[in-house]
Amino acid sequence: MMNIPLSITSTIHDWLFSIMPEGAATFTEWILIATAYLALFAVAGLYLVLLERKVAAWFQFRLGPNRVGPWGIFQTIADALKLVSKEIYSNERVDKFLFNLAPYFVIVASLMAMAVFPFSKQFQGFDINIGVFFLFAISSIGVIGLLVGGWASNNKYSLIGAMRSGLQTISYELSVGLSILTMVLLTGTLQLSEIIEVQRTGGWLIFQGHIPAVIAFMIFMIAGTAETNRAPFDLVEAESELGAGFHTEYSGMQFAYFFLAEFINMFIIASIAVVLFFGGWLSPFGITEGITWFPEVLWFVIKVFMIILLMMWFRWTFPRLRVDQLLTLEWKYLLPINMVNLVFMAIVIWLNFTL
Amino acid sequence: MEQLTNNKIKTEEYFVNMGPQHPAAHGVLRLLLTIDGEIIKNVDPDLGYIHRSIEKMCERNSYQQIVHLTDRLDYLSSHINNGAVCLAVEKALELEVTDRVKVIRTIFDELTRLASHLLWWGVMGMDLGALTTYFYAFRDREMINDIFEETCGARLTMNYYIPGGLMFDLHPNFVKRTKEFLVTIKKNLPEYDRLLTGNVIFQKRTKGVGILTKEDAISFGTSGPVARGSGVTCDVRKIHPYHAYDRVDFNEVLFTEGDTFARYKVRMQEMWESISIVEQLIDKIPEGDIKVPTKAVIKLPKGEFYQKVEAARGELGVYINSTGTKNPYRLKLRSSGFSNLSVLNHIAKGGKIGDLVAIMASFDFVIPDIDR
Helix, strand or coil: CCCHHHHHHHHHHHHHHHHCCHHHHHHHHHHHHHHHHHHHHHHHHHHHHHHHHHHHHHHCCCCCCCCCCHHHCCHHHHHHHHHHHCCCCCCCCCCHHHHHHHHHHHHHHHHHHHCCCCCCCCCCCCCCCCHHHHHHHHHCCHHHHHHHHHHHCCCHHHHHHHHHHHHHHHHHHHHHHHHHHHHHHHHCCCCHHHHHHHHHHHCCHHHHCHHHHHHHHHHHHHHHHHHCCCCCCHHHHCHHHHCCHHHCCCCHHHHHHHHHHHHHHHHHHHHHHHHHHCCCCCCHHHCCCCCCCCCCHHHHHHHHHHHHHHHHHHHCCCCCCCHHHHHHHHHHHHHHHHHHHHHHHHHHHHCCCCC | CHHHHHHHCCCCCEEEEECCCCCCCCCCCEEEEEEECCEEEEEEEECCCCCCCHHHHHCCCCHHHHHHHHCCCCHHHHHHHHHHHHHHHHHHHCCCCCHHHHHHHHHHHHHHHHHHHHHHHHHHHHHCCCCHHHHHHHHHHHHHHHHHHHHHCCCCCCCCEECCEECCCCCCCHHHHHHHHHHHHHHHHHHHHHHHHCCHHHHHHHCCCCCCCHHHHHHCCCCHHHHHCCCCCCCHHHHCCCCCHHHCCCCCCCCCCCCHHHHHHHHHHHHHHHHHHHHHHHCCCCCCCCECCCCCCCCCCCEEEEEEEEECCEEEEEEEEECCCCCEEEEEEECHHHHHHHCHHHHHCCCEHHHHHHHHHHHCCCHHHHCC
16 A cells, blocks of 8 residues: 555655654654644645635625636735735734734644544544544634634624634534534544544445434534534624624734634534544545555545535525524534434444444 | 622623624614623614715705705615605696606616615625625626616616606617516526525524514604514505506505514515516506706795605605795705614614614615715
8 A cells, every 4th residue: 555645754754764863853754744734734724715715706606716826726825925914913902912822722723633634544643542532622722712812802892702702612512522422432433543444344434323423414514614603603703793703803914813723623624524424535435445546635635625615505505693593503402412312323333223 | 699699790781882884784874782791782873974964955956956966865766766856846846747757767766676675685684694695686786777877877876867857768778678687587586585585594583583563663653664564554655656656556565573574575575566567667668758848947936845755765755845946945855764763772672783783684774864
């Protein structure tokens, strides 16, 4: 099994260890990997922004960005350059320390989550045995950034947005957690690579777990969309109510961090969905099973983009919920359904009804 | 113990300025909100940010010039506003315009109402977070603007009606393009329903929100779709027909629930009524003159004259007090938005911030109309 990423990384690995002492080589490797992930993060974020704008345009009889480069592919790079070169400006009487700290919470949380992404068998930064738990734990740190940013901005709209984000993320984490738990019950492991390996023989988990798995997937998609603060759950930055919500007062790169983090979070939610329900890097029906040169990462990316397109479809179709309806949906519907579903899944596994 | 916690942890009401620059206000309306957490305790509208003293300007202008100023009131129903002043002047002069003018004015008024309601629909969806509606609505509104542009050369401030008739004759393409538009809009309106009206989130956001009872609707002097959503019969086109409304067959749309969804349904249904009115008249535009000659300087007889019309947002009244000179002594405009705004605090109290935005969207405020 010679995979392309593996062949490159092992070459670099051997070369580094041949020219340096062991400690220095390991350290250099860490830095190289971190840089590679940062670059990946930036590119993924930028191009998700472009995809979102294009998808929005297709939904709305528009062309979308099409001036900078062919089909506007350099548009987001131009936007990023603009944001980098802008002044970082803050309001009067803000809490300077917290104000400047908030974007880093958000961005670091998203970045750390990327470390465990199983892009393919050989392309995974950090394959720990509590992978799912780690992803889930890290991705909920981000909300601290939103709360702190909204509080420190000295702006009432930001404060309302921050409070909304707090209650929304805390509530919907329960549903995300429980629907993940339902699937973990089926796999019997928290390690991402093993969850995928389970699906190599038994088929994708959404088919293995059939009815409870489908319910879990639907709840996961609803709660996941809410976790990323996207429409129809974008109360945090409901522009017709709060201007721009918690990031109203941010400018330049600080704003860009919030903005990119939202897209990376979407990527994270889509990745969890792909790993837990759609077989991660595995090909559908094993069509590329025997082809050794085929980059498995391609399947992972394709599936993730399908889920992301679904989330964008939600965003450009649905109106926004009201804050009390948001909480009613979670505490009165999703959470009870989820708990019953968990028991249902346990019964299905106990009676060996899995496909 | 409970007493102690209650003393320590207390909540406070706070003030938020919604506007004058706020995405939901559609203009420079400043709402001073008193909020307890998310719950609205009081809404205090503060006007004057776009006051241009139009009524005062009317006092020094001739009657032909006044028509132009009315475009700037409710800029989304400028034909109807022009019509109100023209009708008032014609009433004072006891001038009978030709049938052709009456029919053309009716068609233009209804197309204006359609364009205005289309824009409202797009913006209502946008206020509730469904951004796509905006582009759907603007796509179709653009066709109406193109039709207007061909005939009168303008897309927003029309200045097409003059006292005694119309400024120009119809463009030769007018009938053909209007028919094309009718085909398109009849195909697209059901699509609007599929996109927004049937959406469960949309219905949850609007049903039972901002209920305006029939008694309140009458006592606050609301008019137009807002009053008709509460079951008040107030369509000026039916009660005091003007233009050619007495010879077309249409229904006054009434819903009795009085909530945001009822106001939404009134406007959606009114679009169908407008389409039907235009359809009835488009093949029957009589031949004739497009204007009755008036003197170059119109002098109204001494006295008071009042004319009301049904604008897209409700009743628009023009009161002229003339002393027999070429300018009015006093011209008062009764705009629907101002009266409708007065009921906002009454029905938005106790709701959430999101409810206020939904109610504002269903009222369809145009701020230059409120703040003349």
